Amino acid sequence: xxxxLGKAGANPTKTFFVxxxxxxxxxEDCILDLIDNSVDGAWRSEGSRPMGLAQDTDLSRYKxxxxxxxxxxxxxxxxxxxxxxxxxEHAFSFGRKTTDDTDxxxxxxxxxxxxxxxxxxxxxxxxxxxxxxxxxxxxxxxxPIVISDWLRDDTPPWDFDIIEDEELPEDGVNITVKALTSxxxxxxxxxxxxxxxxxxxxxxxxxxxxxGLNIVLNGTQISGWQIEMLQGADFSxxxxxxxxxxxxxxxxxxxxxxxxxPPPDTGDPDVEDEGEKRFGWYVVCNGRIVLAADKTTIxxxxxxxxxxxxxxxxxxxxxxLFTAANAAxxxxxxxxxxxxxxxxxxxxxxxxxxxxxxxWIDYTNSRKQALEEAKRIEAAAAPVAIYAVARRVNVVxxxxxxxxxxxxxxxxxxxxxxxxxxxxxxxxRSSMPYRDVGLKSFEYTYDDLVGEE
Amino acid sequence: xASFNVINYxxxxxxxxxxxxxxxxxxxxxxxxxxxDIVYVGFGSVWFTDFVMVHKLLGVREMISIExxxxxxxxxxxxxPFATVTVKHGFSGQVLPELFVDAxxxxxxxxxxxxxxxxxxxxxxxxxxAVIENAPANSVLLVTFNGIEGKYGQxxxxxxxxxxxxxxxxxxxxxxxxxxxDRMQAALADLxxxxxxxxxxxxxRPGGFVSAFRIIYQDGAPMVTVGGVLPAKGxxxxxxxxxxxxxxxxxxxxxxxxxxxxxxxxxVLQAQLPxxxxxxRPQVQELGFDLEDHELEAFxxxxxxxxxxxxxxx
Numbered sequence: 229x230x231x232x233l234g235k236a237g238a239n240p241t242k243t244f245f246v247x248x249x250x251x252x253x254x255x256e257d258c259i260l261d262l263i264d265n266s267v268d269g270a271w272r273s274e275g276s277r278p279m280g281l282a283q284d285t286d287l288s289r290y291k292x293x294x295x296x297x298x299x300x301x302x303x304x305x306x307x308x309x310x311x312x313x314x315x316x317e318h319a320f321s322f323g324r325k326t327t328d329d330t331d332x333x334x335x336x337x338x339x340x341x342x343x344x345x346x347x348x349x350x351x352x353x354x355x356x357x358x359x360x361x362x363x364x365x366x367x368x369x370x371x372p373i374v375i376s377d378w379l380r381d382d383t384p385p386w387d388f389d390i391i392e393d394e395e396l397p398e399d400g401v402n403i404t405v406k407a408l409t410s411x412x413x414x415x416x417x418x419x420x421x422x423x424x425x426x427x428x429x430x431x432x433x434x435x436x437x438x439x440g441l442n443i444v445l446n447g448t449q450i451s452g453w454q455i456e457m458l459q460g461a462d463f464s465x466x467x468x469x470x471x472x473x474x475x476x477x478x479x480x481x482x483x484x485x486x487x488x489x490p491p492p493d494t495g496d497p498d499v500e501d502e503g504e505k506r507f508g509w510y511v512v513c514n515g516r517i518v519l520a521a522d523k524t525t526i527x528x529x530x531x532x533x534x535x536x537x538x539x540x541x542x543x544x545x546x547x548x549l550f551t552a553a554n555a556a557x558x559x560x561x562x563x564x565x566x567x568x569x570x571x572x573x574x575x576x577x578x579x580x581x582x583x584x585x586x587x588w589i590d591y592t593n594s595r596k597q598a599l600e601e602a603k604r605i606e607a608a609a610a611p612v613a614i615y616a617v618a619r620r621v622n623v624v625x626x627x628x629x630x631x632x633x634x635x636x637x638x639x640x641x642x643x644x645x646x647x648x649x650x651x652x653x654x655x656x657r658s659s660m661p662y663r664d665v666g667l668k669s670f671e672y673t674y675d676d677l678v679g680e681e
Numbered sequence: 682x683a684s685f686n687v688i689n690y691x692x693x694x695x696x697x698x699x700x701x702x703x704x705x706x707x708x709x710x711x712x713x714x715x716x717x718d719i720v721y722v723g724f725g726s727v728w729f730t731d732f733v734m735v736h737k738l739l740g741v742r743e744m745i746s747i748e749x750x751x752x753x754x755x756x757x758x759x760x761x762p763f764a765t766v767t768v769k770h771g772f773s774g775q776v777l778p779e780l781f782v783d784a785x786x787x788x789x790x791x792x793x794x795x796x797x798x799x800x801x802x803x804x805x806x807x808x809x810x811a812v813i814e815n816a817p818a819n820s821v822l823l824v825t826f827n828g829i830e831g832k833y834g835q836x837x838x839x840x841x842x843x844x845x846x847x848x849x850x851x852x853x854x855x856x857x858x859x860x861x862x863d864r865m866q867a868a869l870a871d872l873x874x875x876x877x878x879x880x881x882x883x884x885x886r887p888g889g890f891v892s893a894f895r896i897i898y899q900d901g902a903p904m905v906t907v908g909g910v911l912p913a914k915g916x917x918x919x920x921x922x923x924x925x926x927x928x929x930x931x932x933x934x935x936x937x938x939x940x941x942x943x944x945x946x947x948x949v950l951q952a953q954l955p956x957x958x959x960x961x962r963p964q965v966q967e968l969g970f971d972l973e974d975h976e977l978e979a980f981x982x983x984x985x986x987x988x989x990x991x992x993x994x995x
Contacts, residue, residue: 411885414882414885415882417878417882417889418881418883419850419875419876419878419879420848420850420875420879420880420882421879421882423853426852451854645803646804657835658833658834658838658842659834659841659842659845
């Protein structure tokens with residue numbers, strides 16, 4: 229046997245951790261990670277049940293308040309707090325231990341969210357928690373972290389000091405970050421960043437907000453997206469539920485899909501359409517929307533025998549809900565901003581997604597041949613909240629009888645934008661789509677110069 | 682409006698007051714940010730009113746006027762008031778990119794005032810974003826546009842129109858009521874400032890954008906002027922302090938609607954000012970004439986900036 233010359237050191241340094249874990253995540257996702265912790269707290273306080281679309285949980289007594297300015301970031305909640313045991317054993321360690329109990333339908337899974345988030349935000353950090361002990365008495369502690377001090381010594385153990393603290397007004401967690409990184413300070417000074425953050429929170433937590441959870445950003449309450457399907461006449465969304473298993477953990481999968489809005493009259497990609505951003509596939513893991521309005525290969529578009537997303541398919545919304553006691557069984561990426569497409573439970577769900585997508589694609593194709601009839605039927609469908617969608621194995625869409633098409637001429641021309649806007653205004657609505665301005669001008673001229681024959 | 686209030690329109694006293702407030706502000710910035718040697722970029726038209734003030738009041742030597750109209754260009758060349766005024770022929774969207782790459786111009790901070798006589802639209806937005814992205818450090822950017830609500834469509838579609846122009850900064854729940862009457866100008870001013878700030882953050886401009894000017898004024902149509910400083914990284918604090926002082930002139934709390942006074946009226950009123958208690962309407966009547974309360978209040982607020990025109994009657 230060869231003589232050992234020595235050991236090649238493989239111990240990590242703290243600097244490595246701070247740099248690496250903050251590199252691959254956006255500031256926005258970091259804030260969502262902190263919100264996830266608060267939401268998990270609220271969910272634990274409510275008894276940790278599966279979070280499908282069931283409406284029996286009222287979260288209206290919970291409030292998550294976020295302050296983001298160029299000087300300071302703060303998130304405080306009244307969601308029950310982190311226990312001292314949690315803080316000593318789990319919350320501040322890097323990564324979860326294999327022995328950690330994760331049977332709580334939470335969304336936190338990798339044991340990295342809070343550290344990564346606060347490191348990304350700034351370098352002077354104070355985590356405070358007040359919680360109710362099993363004996364019923366309240367207990368408060370704080371974990372101050374000054375990164376420059378903490379980085380100074382790499383020798384294990386890598387502890388953070390836990391100190392006594394005054395009680396917070398309600399049981400909950402308060403995380404305050406000062407000495408913000410320049411990236412965070414710049415973003416928090418940008419009204420566009422804050423508006424977009426508001427939009428993302430309203431979308432990704434729409435299931436929680438719908439249950440009454442209060443999330444406040446810089447003093448303004450955030451309202452959740454209403455996700456609705458059209459139902460009635462010849463339309464019914466599909467809704468199926470089944471159980472899958474991943475390495476001993478049960479995952480409940482629910483698929484809902486159908487028409488959320490009538491498709492556009494034209495597939496012309498130049499037409500501006502704000503509503504377009506709502507359509508596509510949504511993936512929800514333990515209540516949190518991790519993929520929204522997806523039109524990419526992640527949800528199957530442009531793979532196998534699916535076509536690429538096309539504007540013609542606008543109006544479709546599909547939702548996949550994965551629910552598991554152990555969050556590790558969910559098809560989540562660590563940033564919770566996408567789906568782990570290699571996950572088996574996700575791959576097995578894909579054919580279900582494909583069926584409903586395929587039906588929709590076929591419908592939008594047949595619709596082109598019988599547009600007037602399709603519009604008439606579509607107008608009779610009424611919106612229902614996704615929570616109220618009835619179970620049904622297949623999506624129901626109208627069967628349309630194609631009419632022999634009249635030969636048509638397509639007209640395509642460019643005019644100065646300013647003139648078009650002025651004409652749109654003169655025609656009655658300055659936000660009128662370009663196409664309609666063209667059609668109306670044609671009809672106007674036709675009526676004047678040709679008239680009834 | 683009574684006809685005696687229209688006749689003086691070409692003199693535009695409110696616009697004049699607005700210019701004074703802006704240049705008062707620039708002077709304060711000059712003192713703190715070392716803006717002695719700067720370039721002025723503006724739309725001088727054939728009158729060059731702002732150019733005359735910039736040169737005389739602020740001592741700016743190098744001045745560039747952008748003129749898109751063919752006849753206007755010839756007339757601007759003829760009317761240029763100083764030897765150091767250059768007139769560039771073309772629209773701002775064409776001329777600005779040429780200025781951005783001019784090494785000699787880039788060596789100094791700019792004072793750039795895009796004083797449009799039409800409403801905020803996509804091309805104005807593109808000009809603004811280009812300036813935020815390209816102006817040299819310590820430049821000051823101002824923009825003026827028409828703020829009348831009717832230019833932005835019918836009431837229910839105005840928030841959507843704003844979203845088309847300004848994008849993400851427009852709140853999803855901006856109510857229709859915020860886009861009516863006076864509130865429309867306030868919304869335009871605030872959202873345009875949000876847009877400028879966000880554009881600077883978007884490209885991580887080292888000193889960001891420090892909001893400094895927000896002036897609404899009205900001679901005919903209500904006009905909106907907003908702007909701010911694009912400080913060098915180290916100068917952001919100083920700039921924010923200067924524009925944060927209590928006597929900073931760039932953010933008058935109410936729209937400027939200056940009364941149209943004769944030289945004699947203005948002179949008589951001015952002789953009563955400054956004073957501790959405001960001049961009342963009966964006191965004006967004692968002086969021998971009369972004014973509406975709001976006109977009297979506006980004059981007392983802005984008499985120091987009120988233009989001393991010699992009215993020439995044809």
